[in-house]
Amino acid sequence: MVALSREFSTARSLVYISKQLDQLRLQHQPPRQPAEPFVPFSQLIHQRKLLESRLISTLDGCTHLSQIKQVHAHILRNQLHQCSYVLTKLIRMLTKLDVPMDSYPRLVFEQVRYPNPFLWTALIRGYALQGPLQESISLYICMRKEGTGPVSFTFSALFKACSAVLDVGLGRQIHAQTILIGGFASDLYVGNTMIDMYIKCGSVNCGRKVFDEMSERDVISWTELIVAYAKSGDMKSAGNLFDGLPVKDMVAWTAMVTGFAQNAKPREALEFFERMQDSGVQTDEVTLVGVISACAQLGAAKYADWVLDVAEKSGIGPTHNVVVGSALIDMYSKCGTVDEAYKVFQVMKERNVFSYSSMIVGFATHGRADAALELFHEMLKTEIKPNKVTFIGVLIACCHAGMVEQGRQIFASMQKYFGVAPSADHYACMVDLLGRAGRLGEALECAETMPIEPHGGVWGALLGACRIHGNPDIAQIAADHLFELEPNGIGNYILLSNIYASAGRWDDVSRVRKLMRIMGLKKTPGYSWMEAEKGVIHKFFAGDMTHPMSEEIKQALEDLLERLKAIGYQPNLNSAPYDMNDEQKEAILMNHSEKLALAFGLISTDAGCTVRIMKNLRICEDCHLVMCGASQITGREIIVRDNMRFHHFLNGTCSCGSFW
DSSP states (O other): OOOHHHHHHHHHHHHHHHHHHHHHHHHOOOOOOOOOOOOOOHHHHHHHHHHHHHHHHHHOOOOOOHHHHHHHHHHHHHTOOHHHHHHHHHHHHHHHHOOOOTHHHHHHHHHHOOOHHHHHHHHHHHHHHSSSSHHHHHHHHHHHHHHOOHHHHHHHHHHHHHHHTTTTHHHHHHHHHHSSSTSSTTTTHHHHHHHHHHHHHTTTHHHHHHHHHHHSSSHHHHHHHHHHHHHTTOOHHHHHHHOOOOSOOOHHHHHHHHHHHHOOHHHHHHHHHHHHHHHHOOOOOOOOOOOHHHHHHHHHHHHHHHHHHOOOOHTTTTTOHHHHHHHHHHHHHHOOHHHHHHHHHHHSSSHHHHHHHHHHHHHHHOHHHHHHHHHHHHHHSSSSSOHHHHHHHHHHHHHTOOOOOHHHHHHHHHHHHHHOOOHHHHHHHHHHHHHTTOOOOHHHHHHHHOSSSOOOHHHHHHHHHHHTOOOOHHHHHHHHHHHHTTHHHHHHHHHHHHHHHHHOHHHHHHHHHHHHTTTTTTOOOEEEEOOGGGGGGEEEETTTTOOOHHHHHHHHHHHHHHHHHHTOOOOOOGGSSSSSOOOHHHHHTTOOOHHHHHHHHHHHHHHTOOOEEEEOOOOOOHHHHHHHHHHHHHHHEEEEEEEOEEEEEEETTTTTTTOO
């Protein structure tokens, strides 16, 4: 009994101690955390996707490598280092910052066990942009070996790489891949980049075949080919495509307008621009510059005013747009209205080197050398530095005004004070300057001793000077160089022949003309044109009497020449370099195209109006003489633009001072 009592007492003690220990444990244990609630798997996926989207959005805003590295740290911390979706954006941003592909981007890619097609494509695209191209091809091969299928962006990246290095052979192989791997040959995006690749590699016909086989096309598909045909000069094909384009946007219209302008078809360019205006399509500065170029080629002053009005109404006039303003200066100068060009220059709030250069060249070609030089010195007071074109304009001004010493000083200052190394064009100006001034020996020495290889313009300037001063010996030296550099340049043969004819060396004339026949060269027909009422352009060829008003033109010209002879005019028979009698020479001179244009201008415009004539070749001495006399007896200003410069005839004198 005693033993049982002791046992019970011990048991009670153990229970008591146990309770005490439990209390101590509770006192020293940290408070129990509540159990985390159960999160469904779909919600976890949603949270992950949300995090991925936030990281991608953050990467989009990165502009420095350090920022990208910070985002990359977050990617690693959140266990997204295998997420192709996020890493694709990371690599694309590294590519955008021109981080070398072999370093950081490649290391990121190689950490991913199972890259998806977009991650592969990001790296392929990076190498395609940065090079070497072969590495992007190697990656594509590895991608295929790994069993990963490409996406449309894969092929577009490869095609762009082929375009960059002009490797049409490789482009064809990738083209074959798009056919072998089903679905990509008909992909619109792939097709467009394929067309672009073939065009840039010079295979426009292959690009057209891709276009013709496309099951789906968009405006890019059409416009790429229209632009390509326009650049190659095939405006007929460009026009046919344009007519078939379902929706004609500004890019397509601009391609046609600039295409015609760039291919010396200014009338067609202006017609298309009129159609563009009628269709209500918006005009931008690229379109306007193309139209302005067309006006400049045509020399149509009425069209010039219309284009300026369109520019102002479109909000891209010279006051607000320096590119359009500079082009307008050039246009008005080439239309014979240099004062209008200067008005444009004056209203421009912003001017750059192109604005100044265009105005300087405009003054120079119109014989206003003092104005050109004054503007040049004004430019030097600004922060705008002259460039090569600026100096060409200044040297032309000196050439046409006979300012030999000023021209020498400016030429010497180019490299020394402005860091502009003289090019062959600048040396051509110097040869022209010396030659026109009668210093033919110095001009020849300049051409023979210049530190760079002279081009045709240098020797052409010397040959032209020999025509002015009648030096057949130096002319032969210049011509020999030109025949080697420009064997098919018929103008050089004709000019040499004319120089020999003026010197009475008919055997040499026959020799040159025989050489022309052997080479199958045909003389470029001389023609002149002028703008009449309502902007209509009238064209005249030498001796051509097909104009509807031919009889009236002929009679007006005969009357004009009779009046000129009454005040002392004598035809300059040297301007007809043919071995024939004086009467025959005079008949030929009478029918020169610029004289026909002059007669038409006098009878088709109101008294007192300026007569503006454009000519594709150089005006001859006899026509120059007639224009001077006509300006005196009619009281009209006559402006002639030939392929060298502008001549402003007024009161019996010319702005060139008979120095051209």
